Amino acid sequence: MSISSIYAIGFILYGIVPQVCFLKGIPVFPKVTDPWFAVFAFLYVATQIQHLIEVISGDGSVSMWWDEQRIWILKSVTSLFAMTEAVKKWFGLNKKKFNLSNKAIDTDKEKIKKYEQGRFDFQGAALYMSPMVVLLIVNTICFFGGLWRLFNTRDIEDMFGQLFLVSYVMAFSYPIFEGIITMKSKSG
Numbered sequence: 001m002s003i004s005s006i007y008a009i010g011f012i013l014y015g016i017v018p019q020v021c022f023l024k025g026i027p028v029f030p031k032v033t034d035p036w037f038a039v040f041a042f043l044y045v046a047t048q049i050q051h052l053i054e055v056i057s058g059d060g061s062v063s064m065w066w067d068e069q070r071i072w073i074l075k076s077v078t079s080l081f082a083m084t085e086a087v088k089k090w091f092g093l094n095k096k097k098f099n100l101s102n103k104a105i106d107t108d109k110e111k112i113k114k115y116e117q118g119r120f121d122f123q124g125a126a127l128y129m130s131p132m133v134v135l136l137i138v139n140t141i142c143f144f145g146g147l148w149r150l151f152n153t154r155d156i157e158d159m160f161g162q163l164f165l166v167s168y169v170m171a172f173s174y175p176i177f178e179g180i181i182t183m184k185s186k187s188g
Contacts, residue, residue: 011077012076015139019166023146025146085116139170
């Protein structure tokens with residue numbers, strides 16, 4: 001089992017708890033005017049800048065950095081569910097069978113077009129995408145519900161950290177939204 005699944009637990013909690021608290025109006029992070037907010041902001045910005053510098057110094061680009069951030073989130077979320085499947089298999093509780101499939105791009109012009117545009121192709125990935133889609137649905141509900149509550153109560157100072165976090169998750173999730181909306185089933 002991978003060590004990724006251990007930090008994925010905290011990652012998933014961090015992807016749900018602040019957002020649900022945002023929806024309910026419960027502040028999790030310090031107020032913007034509180035000096036401790038600067039600590040949270042500095043740590044976040046510093047880690048993002050460090051990663052961006054690492055990517056650019058390795059002949060990468062800003063879009064590559066953005067994609068790495070997105071893939072890290074996807075890997076983190078799915079690794080916990082993969083560990084759960086491994087434990088279930090170990091105890092003989094796993095009923096799901098995995099078949100190997102060709103991940104190379106074949107002559108399907110639509111797949112080639114999606115690849116060239118950098119868009120997600122969900123074909124054959126339903127089991128791995130379901131945890132991400134569940135988190136996406138929770139975050140979407142919390143985002144719009146929290147915004148509605150925020151417009152009515154006008155407590156942006158208390159809720160800015162959570163608004164930023166849920167907005168950040170929504171920005172990363174755009175390709176998944178796009179993939180779900182444009183997904184076509186093979187049956188028609």
